Amino acid sequence: MCGIVGIVGKSTVNQTIYDALTVLQHRGQDAAGIVTVDVNAFRLRKANGLVRDVFEPKHMQRLQGNAGIGHVRYPTAGSSSASEAQPFYVNSPFGISLAHNGNLTNTLELAESLIRKRRHVNTTSDSEILLNLLADELQETRSLSLSADEVFDAVAKVHAQTRGAYAVTAMIIGQGLVAFRDPFGIRPLILGKNETATGTEYMVASESVALDAVGFEVMRDVAPGEAIYISLDGQLFTRQCAVEPSYAPCIFEFVYFARPDSSIDKVSVYASRVNMGAKLGAKIKKEWEDHDIDVVIPIPETSCDIALEIARCMDLPYRQGFVKNRYIGRTFIMPGQQERKKSVRRKLNAINTEFKGKNVLLVDDSIVRGTTSEQIIEMAREAGAKKVYFASAAPEIRFPNVYGIDMPTSNELIAHGRDADEIAKIIGADGIIFQDLTDLVEAVRMENPDIKRFETSVFDGHYITNDVNQSYLDHLTQLRNDDAKANRNKDIGTNLEMHNECHP
Numbered sequence: 001m002c003g004i005v006g007i008v009g010k011s012t013v014n015q016t017i018y019d020a021l022t023v024l025q026h027r028g029q030d031a032a033g034i035v036t037v038d039v040n041a042f043r044l045r046k047a048n049g050l051v052r053d054v055f056e057p058k059h060m061q062r063l064q065g066n067a068g069i070g071h072v073r074y075p076t077a078g079s080s081s082a083s084e085a086q087p088f089y090v091n092s093p094f095g096i097s098l099a100h101n102g103n104l105t106n107t108l109e110l111a112e113s114l115i116r117k118r119r120h121v122n123t124t125s126d127s128e129i130l131l132n133l134l135a136d137e138l139q140e141t142r143s144l145s146l147s148a149d150e151v152f153d154a155v156a157k158v159h160a161q162t163r164g165a166y167a168v169t170a171m172i173i174g175q176g177l178v179a180f181r182d183p184f185g186i187r188p189l190i191l192g193k194n195e196t197a198t199g200t201e202y203m204v205a206s207e208s209v210a211l212d213a214v215g216f217e218v219m220r221d222v223a224p225g226e227a228i229y230i231s232l233d234g235q236l237f238t239r240q241c242a243v244e245p246s247y248a249p250c251i252f253e254f255v256y257f258a259r260p261d262s263s264i265d266k267v268s269v270y271a272s273r274v275n276m277g278a279k280l281g282a283k284i285k286k287e288w289e290d291h292d293i294d295v296v297i298p299i300p301e302t303s304c305d306i307a308l309e310i311a312r313c314m315d316l317p318y319r320q321g322f323v324k325n326r327y328i329g330r331t332f333i334m335p336g337q338q339e340r341k342k343s344v345r346r347k348l349n350a351i352n353t354e355f356k357g358k359n360v361l362l363v364d365d366s367i368v369r370g371t372t373s374e375q376i377i378e379m380a381r382e383a384g385a386k387k388v389y390f391a392s393a394a395p396e397i398r399f400p401n402v403y404g405i406d407m408p409t410s411n412e413l414i415a416h417g418r419d420a421d422e423i424a425k426i427i428g429a430d431g432i433i434f435q436d437l438t439d440l441v442e443a444v445r446m447e448n449p450d451i452k453r454f455e456t457s458v459f460d461g462h463y464i465t466n467d468v469n470q471s472y473l474d475h476l477t478q479l480r481n482d483d484a485k486a487n488r489n490k491d492i493g494t495n496l497e498m499h500n501e502c503h504p
């Protein structure tokens with residue numbers, strides 16, 4: 001899940017984009033990039049690493065201009081190479097730079113069609129393909145100065161060819177900023193503004209928290225299939241560019257990805273998590289009527305709001321029994337299983353007194369590979385817990401994700417082909433309980449009943465874009481299982497990469 005941002009401002013935007021990316025860091029820890037438009041040239045800095053490490057003062061000084069886009073990356077296609085960090089750049093027409101959150105599902109088909117059009121894609125990234133597709137459609141216009149309608153026509157043609165999930169910001173030299181969201185709105189995108197003495201500044205971002213952090217006011221979510229165009233002189237245009245748009249936002253944004261202080265599609269992420277806690281608390285009370293739980297303990301950080309509500313519903317004490325090292329990032333979005341495994345104990349440590357002699361209910365937002373739960377249960381026992389129960393605010397994750405979450409192979413999922421008892425046995429829990437899917441959907445929908453459905457494929461195997469079959473999933477397994485990724489990334493660093501980087 002990456003984070004994207006785009007701004008057309010009235011003064012230099014480098015610091016604003018940087019600040020926005022720092023609050024979107026939870027969406028991608030692998031690489032970061034910013035492109036600004038300095039008169040008629042792009043200024044680019046992108047590299048592997050966290051935002052605070054990628055941009056040194058010397059880079060910031062060169063990122064001049066009143067408009068720009070930014071990206072934080074969590075790779076879900078291609079490799080982790082710095083050359084696949086975003087934004088991507090293509091020189092024709094105009095000069096376009098693009099940042100993408102999501103994952104395309106017809107990448108191969110699109111790559112072939114681009115080859116037939118004599119377009120070259122230099123990396124294995126699906127986002128570079130998306131950029132070339134947009135460029136190719138804009139090329140068709142032949143205008144030297146684009147109208148908003150010409151930009152929207154190009155986006156409509158991109159929609160017609162592209163399958164999968166994509167929220168995009170793209171900067172076109174001499175023209176403006178275009179942002180669009182796939183026809184199901186799988187990935188989030190929000191629009192905001194800032195009134196200044198010299199006019200209105202506009203900004204789009206993955207989450208509202210990015211607007212809050214830089215003092216922009218939220219205008220509204222970008223609708224599924226909709227495109228936003230902001231000319232460099234600051235005029236805002238919008239148009240629906242998809243033929244049959246319909247809301248199906250990814251439910252995992254609410255479970256795990258997004259920050260609780262964000263609002264996505266008019267749903268407060270925090271409120272949806274509290275609702276998840278209420279639903280799960282009610283289920284535990286009903287199904288474990290004679291339970292012997294003494295205390296509810298969250299597994300920081302994402303599950304804290306959920307666990308607190310479970311404790312309240314069950315009339316049990318809530319204790320923060322694990323301390324999180326604030327300098328270690330999110331475990332699940334780390335690139336390899338070894339690194340993920342090692343990081344759990346470096347990240348979380350138990351306060352023994354909260355466990356000694358007690359029956360504890362550990363709460364997490366989700367169990368994906370079981371990396372966290374298995375180790376955390378072991379830690380709870382080492383800290384002296386008598387019994388360790390486990391509650392997951394998401395149902396069993398049994399199917400791969402193809403829309404921008406790196407869960408490409410079912411074999412890596414602990415719940416794949418296993419029932420709750422078998423999962424409890426593997427992670428070493430005395431009992432386990434999962435949220436029902438209908439309750440999870442309801443927990444989010446309660447905050448915005450206008451959303452009729454969500455993208456829930458990891459739980460039910462139903463892929464909203466209707467183009468995902470077993471042979472596609474097998475292909476993905478080959479391409480993106482942990483071993484394949486590790487092999488592919490072995491050469492990184494020795495490869496010659498073609499991207500603009502600021503030399504020391």
Ligand SMILES: O=P(O)(O)OC[C@H]1O[C@H](OP(=O)(O)OP(=O)(O)O)[C@H](O)[C@@H]1O
Binds near residue numbers: 299302303373
């Ligand atoms: O079953 P697993 O494969 O371990 O994945 C699930 C865990 O990973 C995430 O935590 P993470 O540490 O990424 O982030 P957080 O601090 O926001 O909870 C999520 O909140 C679960 O705790």
Ligand SMILES: NC(=O)CC[C@H](N)C(=O)O
Binds near residue numbers: 003076
């Ligand atoms: N998580 C994402 O949104 C990833 C975007 C894109 N597919 C990449 O791998 O760079």
Ligand SMILES: [Mg+2]
Binds near residue numbers: 301302365372
């Ligand atoms: Mg967690």
